[in-house]
Amino acid sequence: MSEQLLPGYIIRRGSALERSLLLKFMQRTYQDLFPNEDFSHLEQTVKQYFSSDTPLWWVDFLGEGDGGDKGENSTSSSSSPHPPIACLWVGNAIDQIHGNRHAHIFILYVVPEHRRRGIGRALMRYVENWAIQRGDRQIGLQVFQSNKPALNLYNQLGYQTQSIWMVKFLSTEK
Numbered sequence: 519m520s521e522q523l524l525p526g527y528i529i530r531r532g533s534a535l536e537r538s539l540l541l542k543f544m545q546r547t548y549q550d551l552f553p554n555e556d557f558s559h560l561e562q563t564v565k566q567y568f569s570s571d572t573p574l575w576w577v578d579f580l581g582e583g584d585g586g587d588k589g590e591n592s593t594s595s596s597s598s599p600h601p602p603i604a605c606l607w608v609g610n611a612i613d614q615i616h617g618n619r620h621a622h623i624f625i626l627y628v629v630p631e632h633r634r635r636g637i638g639r640a641l642m643r644y645v646e647n648w649a650i651q652r653g654d655r656q657i658g659l660q661v662f663q664s665n666k667p668a669l670n671l672y673n674q675l676g677y678q679t680q681s682i683w684m685v686k687f688l689s690t691e692k
Contacts, residue, residue: 528577544557575606658680
């Protein structure tokens with residue numbers, strides 16, 4: 519089942535059969551930010567966390583007239599005649615202050631050719647409505663400090679920093 523997200527774009531629920539397509543989108547997400555890194559390890563993340571409890575949505579571009587743009591950079595999906603141009607994968611987390619379950623966005627990715635058209639904003643509104651309908655009181659996400667477009671979007675939508683994730687790289691040499 520799909521529904522219109524924006525004019526020319528539909529959103530549809532993904533299935534467990536699209537694990538490899540989800541992995542490709544995750545790898546593209548990280549490669550956009552860190553082009554010289556290898557992200558083959560993301561397969562383990564998908565294996566561990568992708569389930570019926572972690573919904574996945576795809577956005578397909580219908581285009582004008584004949585059903586869409588099938589350029590050479592598109593990624594095809596077996597469940598839709600249109601290649602997905604965006605992905606939204608959501609999991610569950612526990613608010614460590616109050617103990618309530620809430621939605622956590624694992625990934626929101628829009629292919630570069632379709633950015634700055636309101637798709638990310640529409641996906642955020644979509645997932646907010648979904649979370650409200652299932653009784654969640656908040657949504658969490660992690661965003662890299664270097665991802666300024668995403669930070670701007672989330673700030674515009676009212677997201678606030680609640681915590682700061684800190685890392686320290688350790689030397690394994692003795």
